[in-house]
Amino acid sequence: MKRIEPLSAARRGVPRWLRRALGPVLLIALWHLVSITGVLPQEVLAGPSVVLTSAAKLVATGELQQAMWVSLGRALAGLAIGGTIGVSLAVLSGLSRLGEDLIDATVQMLRTVPNVALIPLLIIWLGIGEAPKIALIALGTAFPLYLNVYAGIRNVDASLIEAGRTLNLSRSAMIRHIILPGALPSALVGLRYSLGIAWLALVFGEQINATAGIGYLMANAREFFQTDVIVVCLAVYAFLGLAVDFIVRTLERIFLSWRPAFSGT
Template structure:
């Protein structure tokens, strides 16, 4: 008979120590974020330069990056590009201001009051289906060929994304928060100030980001119709003289201005929405 009691059991042979499992994402040394964000543009420039050097892309189709950099330096040196940027930025700023006031005001009226929704929402939903670019000839007839039609077309394009997002943000506020505010004795204005407007703020910031993109798109069309200044005017002149290098410089300027504007809005969003937990990605 063998003794099967625990005391008589032979000791277990020594084995390798257990190692703590570490996720592979933590074991790898991550690349700096600025490097990951700039890798794609650098790759595009490298492929562009390679195609230009091998003759696949000729200068009359698309100028090489080196030529574009030289032309950009010349335009900055003679002052034509900074002057055009200043005029375009002024148009976008004024149009964005008017469009923000109009879109947000209509959204508040339609989102906070049922009678406002009945009077405003249907008309706005009908107008937003009309391509705002197609209204440029009508605006020229109404306002002439000066700055007014250009600002009006930007304001019109900006107002619709803001209206839709602010209105959706107001109507999307959690009803339980409204009930909680009412149980705490908040008045109607108190509910709007402390519950509804903060709850609609994320939608408003999203609408502002969309509106900035639409503002630059509207500016491109507005400045190519009866304009005598601005980045779009430089593009029209370059088109008449088949200067693809100047056209690409203007497009790059549009892209960088839009990127800077989006960065400003995202920074403002982080400051105003610090109370909201968000997923930042992995």
């Protein structure tokens, strides 16, 4: 039997990965063009060739790899702590009216406080070691997960809840088989938001007396006006963020394969 393909799939001639890569490639080509023509001076922003040379030197000495692992470890540690707190509070608040009354108002108040403004307090409370850096990331990642998991729980289809009651499911079975799976799409969206905020918080956190990490490399490069090294560090931040986001997108495809979704035309 001949397989019937959607019209949108039949129209595609260029592979999707190639189309997705086209934008960044054109941007880098434009950057290279304005650099070699002198429109963009090297002291303002180093060109791609200089940046690649600097990256190769940092890789050869092992400095870049070490900084990447240190920064990634901080981001994941902060995400683990903040995610655990955010999801736990969201479950308590979403499943119980009493929990909502006790938790939600406080969380809504605290999430409006800029995390960067808390840096002086974190330094006073936790010192200038790793603790304030991880705490800043944890604070930044907890709130998006709380909001999305809470919204996901409260927006579960009421007809599914009624079906569970008709089947005489216990409260624990209702939570395990209906409520939490129904909230999973919102939870994964919250995870993607939290990952983005984790990298932003990491940039600020690594300015707190860091002695290792991507932020430490950037701080040293700033002192010596090394724009090429700064661009390398920014590219590493972007690469790490993209890699972790790819992992979350993969999890979405695995755990949400049951949910039909629009994929564009």
